Amino acid sequence: MEEIDHLGHERSKIEFDVEAMKIVWAGSQRALEVSDRISRLVASDPIFRKDDRTILSRKELFNTTLRKSAHAWKRIIELRLTEEEASRLRFYIDQPAFMDLHWGMFIPAIKGQGTEEQQKKWLPLAYKMQIIGCYAQTELGHGSNVQGLETTATFDPKTDEFILHSPTLTSSKWWPGGLGKASTHALIYSRLITDGQDHGVHGFIVQLRSLDDHLPLPGITIGDIGIKFGNGAYNSMDNGVLRFDHVRIPRDQMLMRVSQVTREGKYLQSDVPRQLVYGTMVYVRQTIVSDASCALSRAVCIATRYSAVRRQFGSQDGGPETQVIDYKTQQNRLFPLLASAYAYRFVGEWLKWLYTDVTQRLQANDFSTLPEAHACTAGLKSLTTSATADGIEECRKLCGGHGYLCSSGLPELFAVYIPACTYEGDNIVLLLQVSRFLMKTVSQLGSGIKPVGTTAYMGQVEHLMQCHCDVQRAEDWLKPSVILAAFQARAARMSVACAQNLSKFSSQEEGFAELSADLVEAAVAHCQLIVVTKYIEKLQQAIPGKGVKEQLAALCNIYALSLIHKHQGDFLANGCITPKQASLVNWQLRSLYAQVRPNVIGLVDAFNYTDHYLGSILGRYDGNVYPKLYEEAWKDPLNDSVVPDGYHEFIRPMLKQQLRTARL
Ligand SMILES: CCCCCCCCCCCCCCCCCCC/C=C/C(=O)SCCNC(=O)CCNC(=O)[C@H](O)C(C)(C)COP(=O)(O)OP(=O)(O)OC[C@H]1O[C@@H](n2cnc3c(N)ncnc32)[C@H](O)[C@@H]1OP(=O)(O)O
Numbered sequence: 001m002e003e004i005d006h007l008g009h010e011r012s013k014i015e016f017d018v019e020a021m022k023i024v025w026a027g028s029q030r031a032l033e034v035s036d037r038i039s040r041l042v043a044s045d046p047i048f049r050k051d052d053r054t055i056l057s058r059k060e061l062f063n064t065t066l067r068k069s070a071h072a073w074k075r076i077i078e079l080r081l082t083e084e085e086a087s088r089l090r091f092y093i094d095q096p097a098f099m100d101l102h103w104g105m106f107i108p109a110i111k112g113q114g115t116e117e118q119q120k121k122w123l124p125l126a127y128k129m130q131i132i133g134c135y136a137q138t139e140l141g142h143g144s145n146v147q148g149l150e151t152t153a154t155f156d157p158k159t160d161e162f163i164l165h166s167p168t169l170t171s172s173k174w175w176p177g178g179l180g181k182a183s184t185h186a187l188i189y190s191r192l193i194t195d196g197q198d199h200g201v202h203g204f205i206v207q208l209r210s211l212d213d214h215l216p217l218p219g220i221t222i223g224d225i226g227i228k229f230g231n232g233a234y235n236s237m238d239n240g241v242l243r244f245d246h247v248r249i250p251r252d253q254m255l256m257r258v259s260q261v262t263r264e265g266k267y268l269q270s271d272v273p274r275q276l277v278y279g280t281m282v283y284v285r286q287t288i289v290s291d292a293s294c295a296l297s298r299a300v301c302i303a304t305r306y307s308a309v310r311r312q313f314g315s316q317d318g319g320p321e322t323q324v325i326d327y328k329t330q331q332n333r334l335f336p337l338l339a340s341a342y343a344y345r346f347v348g349e350w351l352k353w354l355y356t357d358v359t360q361r362l363q364a365n366d367f368s369t370l371p372e373a374h375a376c377t378a379g380l381k382s383l384t385t386s387a388t389a390d391g392i393e394e395c396r397k398l399c400g401g402h403g404y405l406c407s408s409g410l411p412e413l414f415a416v417y418i419p420a421c422t423y424e425g426d427n428i429v430l431l432l433q434v435s436r437f438l439m440k441t442v443s444q445l446g447s448g449i450k451p452v453g454t455t456a457y458m459g460q461v462e463h464l465m466q467c468h469c470d471v472q473r474a475e476d477w478l479k480p481s482v483i484l485a486a487f488q489a490r491a492a493r494m495s496v497a498c499a500q501n502l503s504k505f506s507s508q509e510e511g512f513a514e515l516s517a518d519l520v521e522a523a524v525a526h527c528q529l530i531v532v533t534k535y536i537e538k539l540q541q542a543i544p545g546k547g548v549k550e551q552l553a554a555l556c557n558i559y560a561l562s563l564i565h566k567h568q569g570d571f572l573a574n575g576c577i578t579p580k581q582a583s584l585v586n587w588q589l590r591s592l593y594a595q596v597r598p599n600v601i602g603l604v605d606a607f608n609y610t611d612h613y614l615g616s617i618l619g620r621y622d623g624n625v626y627p628k629l630y631e632e633a634w635k636d637p638l639n640d641s642v643v644p645d646g647y648h649e650f651i652r653p654m655l656k657q658q659l660r661t662a663r664l
Pocket residue numbers: 069072073086087089090099100101103104105135137138143144145146147177275276278279281282284287370371374422423424425426429433436
C-alpha cells in the first residue's frame with residue numbers, strides 16, 4: 001500500500017535546504033553520514049527494539065540491557081566500528097546501561113588521574129571489555145559534598161596495601177551506575193589515610209567481583225539500590241550499593257597522577273592541582289550539555305510534528321479545523337524550545353572545544369584555564385539540563401492528552417532525563433560553584449587582573465553598569481550587538497550587586513549562605529549570556545545552504561528574546577531595558593514566530609531522527625498518528641483477553657451484590 005505523508009503539505013512549504021541544515025546539526029557532512037548509517041543499523045536490528053520497554057518487569061528490562069550491550073559489543077567488533085561510530089551506536093540504542101559508566105567515566109578517570117604506568121596496565125583491559133568498571137563516588141550519606149565522603153583507604157606499610165573499609169552505614173557507596181549487577185571493577189573514591197593522617201578523597205581501582213563466576217570478592221557486599229522513577233526509563237541501569245569490610249588492594253591501585261603514596265607510606269603531592277581528582281566530572285558535565293540538545297530536540301520534534309497534525313476548533317464553512325501549531329500560545333510555548341535545542345547544540349560544540357583545549361593545556365602542565373573550564377561545564381550543565389527537563393514536560397503538555405500515553409514517547413523520555421538535573425552535580429550546587437567563580441572575578445576587577453574568556457565582558461564593567469539599551473523599534477531587537485549588550489549588562493549588574501551585598505557581611509561564608517538564592521540567579525544570567533554569545537558567534541561563520549543561516553538567525557533571536565521576556569524582571573530591575581523596550585521584545589517575538597512557522601517541520605526534520613529512535617507515535621515522520629495510536633492500544637497486555645483476569649473474582653461478585661442490594 002502506498003504510504004501517505006500526512007505532513008507533506010507542511011514539508012512543501014519549507015523555505016530552506018533541510019539537507020544542509022542536517023549537516024549543521026550533525027556538525028559535518030561526515031558526522032551526518034555516520035549518524036545516519038548507524039541509526040538505520042540500530043533501527044533494523046530486532047535485538048535493539050524498545051517499544052516494549054515500559055511494560056517489561058525490572059528483571060526482564062535489565063536482561064534486555066545485558067543482551068543489547070553484548071550484542072552492541074559484538075557488532076562493534078564485527079563491523080570494526082570506530083570510536084565515533086560506537087558512540088553513535090550507543091546513542092541510537094537509547095537505553096541507559098553499565099557500558100555508559102565503563103566508557104563514560106571509568107576509562108576517562110583512569111586516563112585523567114592514572115600515571116602512564118597505570119594507564120598501560122588498566123586501559124587495554126578496559127578497552128577490550130575484559131574488565132567492566134564503574135565510577136563509585138557517591139555514598140548513602142554524601143553526594144554533593146565530596147569532601148564529606150567516609151569510605152577509608154588506609155595504607156598498611158607492612159604489606160604494601162591499602163585497606164578499603166566502610167566504617168558507617170552512611171559510608172556505603174550508593175547510586176553508582178553499573179555497580180549493582182554488572183561491574184567487575186570500580187573506581188572507588190575514598191579518604192586516604194597514611195600513618196594516621198587523613199589526606200582527603202582520592203581514587204582507587206578496586207576489583208569487586210570474580211572474573212570467573214562474577215561472585216563478589218571476600219569482604220564485599222554489593223547489590224542494586226532498587227526501582228527508580230518511571231516505567232522503563234533509568235531502570236535499565238543497575239545503580240548499586242557497596243560496602244567494604246577491610247578489603248585489601250595493592251598500593252599501585254591508587255590513581256597516582258595527582259598525588260602518590262611511596263612504599264614507605266609517605267604521602268607526596270605533585271604540582272598538579274588537587275582539583276584534577278574532580279576531572280572526570282568536568283569531562284562528563286561537558287558531554288551532558290550536548291546530550292541536553294539531543295533530549296530536548298527529540299521532545300520538540302515529537303511536539304512539533306504532532307502539533308501540525310492535531311486540529312482543534314476554528315472550522316469555517318465545514319472546512320478543516322485549525323492546526324494547533326497555528327495557535328499563538330502553542331507557538332509561544334514551543335518555538336523557544338526549538339530555538340533552545342539549537343542553542344544547546346552550538347554551545348555544546350563550543351564546550352567540547354573548550355574541554356579539548358583545557359585537556360591539552362593540562363598535559364603541558366598549564367593549569368590556568370581549569371577554573372574557567374570548571375565554571376563553564378558546571379554552569380552550562382546546570383542551565384541546559386534544568387531547561388531540558390522542564391522543556392520535555394512542556395512538550396508533553398503541548399501534546400494534550402495523548403502526550404500522557406507512553407506510546408507518545410514523552411513520559412519515558414522525561415523519566416529517563418530528569419536525573420540529569422541531579423547526577424554529575426546537583427544543579428543548584430553547581431550554580432553556586434559558578435557564582436563563586438564570578439565573585440572572585442568581580443573582586444579582582446580593581447587589581448589589574450584582566451578577566452578573560454567567558455568573563456571578558458566584566459572588563460567593561462564600568463560601562464556595563466551605566467549603559468542604556470539602544471532599542472526604539474521592535475526590529476532593533478534583531479541586532480546581535482543590542483542583544484549582547486543587554487545580556488552583558490544584566491549579567492554584570494547582577495554579579496556586581498551580589499558582590500556589593502556580600503561585602504556587607506562579616507564573613508564571606510556567612511554572606512554566601514545568606515545570599516545564595518541571589519547568587520544562583522546571577523550565575524544563571526552569566527550562563528545564559530554564554531549560550532547567547534556562542535550562538536551569535538556561530539552565526540558569524542560561513543553556513544552554506546539556501547536559507548539555512550536565515551532560519552538559524554531567527555532561532556537565535558527567538559532564543560535570546562524569549563529569555564529577555566521570561567526574565568524581564570531582571571532586565572527591568574537592573575535598568576538594562578525600559579518597560580517600553582520590554583514590550584517591543586514581544587512584538588518582535590511574534591514576528592519571528594510567523595517567520596519560522598512555515599519552516600518548523602523542516603527544522604525538526606533536520607535532527608534526522610529515525611522513528612525507531614524517536615519511539616513516538618505522535619512524532620512519526622509521516623504524521624500518520626490516529627490509525628497507529630488506535631492500532632497500538634490493542635497491543636496492550638490488558639487487551640489480550642476481552643474479559644479481564646479477575647472478573648470472576650472481583651467484578652462479578654460486586655455486580656451480583658449490587659443487584660441483591662437493589663432488589664432489597
Ligand atoms: C554499547 C557499546 C558502547 C561503546 C562506546 C560507548 C561510549 C559511551 C559513552 C557514554 C558516555 C556517557 C556519559 C556518562 C553518562 C552519564 C551518566 C551519569 C552517571 C552519573 C554519575 C555521577 O553522578 S558521578 C558523581 C558526581 N558527583 C558530583 O558531581 C558531586 C558534586 N560535587 C562537587 O563536584 C564538589 O564537591 C563541589 C564542587 C560541589 C565542592 O567541592 P569542594 O568541597 O572540594 O569545594 P570547594 O567549593 O571548596 O572547591 C575547592 C576548589 O576547587 C574548585 N573545583 C571544584 N570542583 C572542581 C572541578 N570539577 N574542576 C576544577 N576545579 C574544581 C573550586 O572552584 C574551588 O576553587 P577555588 O579556586 O579554591 O575557589
